[in-house]
Amino acid sequence: xxxxxxxxxxxxxxxxxLSTCVHSFAVADDLPDLGTAAVQSLSxxxxxxxxxxxxxxxxxxxxxxxxxxxxxxxxxxxxxLVAHANDVRTPFYFFMLxxxxxNAFAFFGGHVAVHTGLFLYADNESEIASVLAxxxxxxxxxxxxxxxxxxxxSGPVTLAGMLGAILLTIAAPQAGMAALASTQxxxxxxxxxxxxxxxxxxxxxxxxxxxxxxxxxxxxxxxxGKLAAKYRYTSKxxxxxxxxxxxxxxxxxxxxxxxxxxxxxxxxxxxxxLAKARVMVRFxxxxxxxxxxxxxxxxxxxxxxFKEASLYGKAxxxxxxxxxxxxxxxxxELLQKDPDNLFYLDTKTDLLTQAKQYDDAIKLLESQRxxxxxxxxxxxxxxxxxxxxxxxxxxxxxLEQMTFDDKNNLLPFQMLITAYQQTGNxxxxxxxxxxxxxxxxxxxxxxxxLNFAYRESxxxxxxxxxxxxxxxxxxxxxxxxxxxxx
Numbered sequence: 287x288x289x290x291x292x293x294x295x296x297x298x299x300x301x302x303x304l305s306t307c308v309h310s311f312a313v314a315d316d317l318p319d320l321g322t323a324a325v326q327s328l329s330x331x332x333x334x335x336x337x338x339x340x341x342x343x344x345x346x347x348x349x350x351x352x353x354x355x356x357x358x359x360x361x362x363x364x365x366x367l368v369a370h371a372n373d374v375r376t377p378f379y380f381f382m383l384x385x386x387x388x389n390a391f392a393f394f395g396g397h398v399a400v401h402t403g404l405f406l407y408a409d410n411e412s413e414i415a416s417v418l419a420x421x422x423x424x425x426x427x428x429x430x431x432x433x434x435x436x437x438x439x440s441g442p443v444t445l446a447g448m449l450g451a452i453l454l455t456i457a458a459p460q461a462g463m464a465a466l467a468s469t470q471x472x473x474x475x476x477x478x479x480x481x482x483x484x485x486x487x488x489x490x491x492x493x494x495x496x497x498x499x500x501x502x503x504x505x506x507x508x509x510x511g512k513l514a515a516k517y518r519y520t521s522k523x524x525x526x527x528x529x530x531x532x533x534x535x536x537x538x539x540x541x542x543x544x545x546x547x548x549x550x551x552x553x554x555x556x557x558x559x560l561a562k563a564r565v566m567v568r569f570x571x572x573x574x575x576x577x578x579x580x581x582x583x584x585x586x587x588x589x590x591x592f593k594e595a596s597l598y599g600k601a602x603x604x605x606x607x608x609x610x611x612x613x614x615x616x617x618x619e620l621l622q623k624d625p626d627n628l629f630y631l632d633t634k635t636d637l638l639t640q641a642k643q644y645d646d647a648i649k650l651l652e653s654q655r656x657x658x659x660x661x662x663x664x665x666x667x668x669x670x671x672x673x674x675x676x677x678x679x680x681x682x683x684x685l686e687q688m689t690f691d692d693k694n695n696l697l698p699f700q701m702l703i704t705a706y707q708q709t710g711n712x713x714x715x716x717x718x719x720x721x722x723x724x725x726x727x728x729x730x731x732x733x734x735x736l737n738f739a740y741r742e743s744x745x746x747x748x749x750x751x752x753x754x755x756x757x758x759x760x761x762x763x764x765x766x767x768x769x770x771x772x
Contacts, residue, residue, distance in 0.1 A: 328431040330375050335766060337395020341379070342727035344399075345696060351382040351402065351569060352697040354666040355632055359561045360400055360418075361662075363411070367419050370498035372491070373426040379694055380418070384569050388513065392421035394430060405565040407512065410591075411558035412505035416496050423491035429484040489536070493543055502552045507541035559592050560629040563599030567606065578603035594620060598629060610637060626654070628663045635667045644675035660691070669701055678708040689721070696725050713742035713749060720756065729764035733757060 328336075344350065351357070364380035376396035386403040398421045400414075408414045424430075489506075497503050514537055567577050581600040583589070590596045597616050604613040614637045620630045631654060638647035651668040658664060665688055672681035682705045688698040699721045706715040720735035736757050743749045 334395040346726035349384040354663045358662045371495045392424045405562045411555040412502040413509040415501045419496040420492035423488040503544035510537045559595035567602040647671040681705045713739045
């Protein structure tokens, strides 16, 4: 699996760490547009190729989260910010990793990752948005490309060698410093200063984006302040603070910068609190009984921003404890007040599926799909209900459309494997296995699966043509990855 390149990519998986920040309209904080730098060293096209390669390795190695609700939430939030950012040159792809650590990072080609741990510590949507805005600024200002530009001026080195050292520096500063010192004759202090410059720019551009998108600029300082206070005397701070130190000056700068903008009152957003509750129950280290007790305590003491979010969290915890009747009672009550809420509909579908009431689940989801045919949540749940009800043909049609619309989402490809198993179509089962392997950077395995598919496709010329085209595509992609090592 290309071990040397794999190691380089894994270093990149912790790139451009967190820090909170944001972005806005017209304030006396003008910055030069440096995002066009490094075009000769690393073009936008090459950035996209590297980004795609890193993303495939992350899928294979990191705890990626394929929860449709959280994926749709973070994507919509990220896209809202991107719509108000300057110098956007690449598409953006937002995804989540299941990790209680407070962290986020961005890397080539507009990829932005968010740890689930951020939801455990953020108190409102503006705080999460400030982190995303900061990472978006790292991408739009092309900080990795500019780092490469700076390194090239220090001596003749290969692009791949620089990328490895630079990404390692971002992921683990001490190890990265050693790599840079030995391979590129740069001092550790110079490297630190350059990173600080990047962070300052990302803070400033990020705040502009945050404010322009309608979020609260004071969220930057408040989130910074919470983290600084929480980990000031901790022997092992989170990865974010190890890679991006948070001195008092940075907290005060964020607060001073926010004070330059008009004060805004941003209403609490229910979906943020529902997403936070979902992370706490399903994707954190909380025990099932402990998290149930926590939400019950919130309800008893009325210690919540939205009662609905605490009820939703309680329902999810009850579901995990297999108290389906009590969970259903809460979800039905929530749906009566808000019948189109995706968080409630998702759990209602889970309850119906668990009770083997597949026809009811399908009827509910098909009616919702007519209202929002592109919803990842509705489509994923409906495809799953079709599969549970052995309606493979309908599932395949829907999942094929989903993979056409989003070629980065692994889940529909995995579901297609199940669908073709149900139909007994061995050729297409192998074909979809190949897609999954390729999304995880295992092109050798993917090509083997396509060869199996080819042998199972006697007298099916259209299917053979499709397999041959995919074989060419994967072989070309494998060659591109090999060239990236040079």
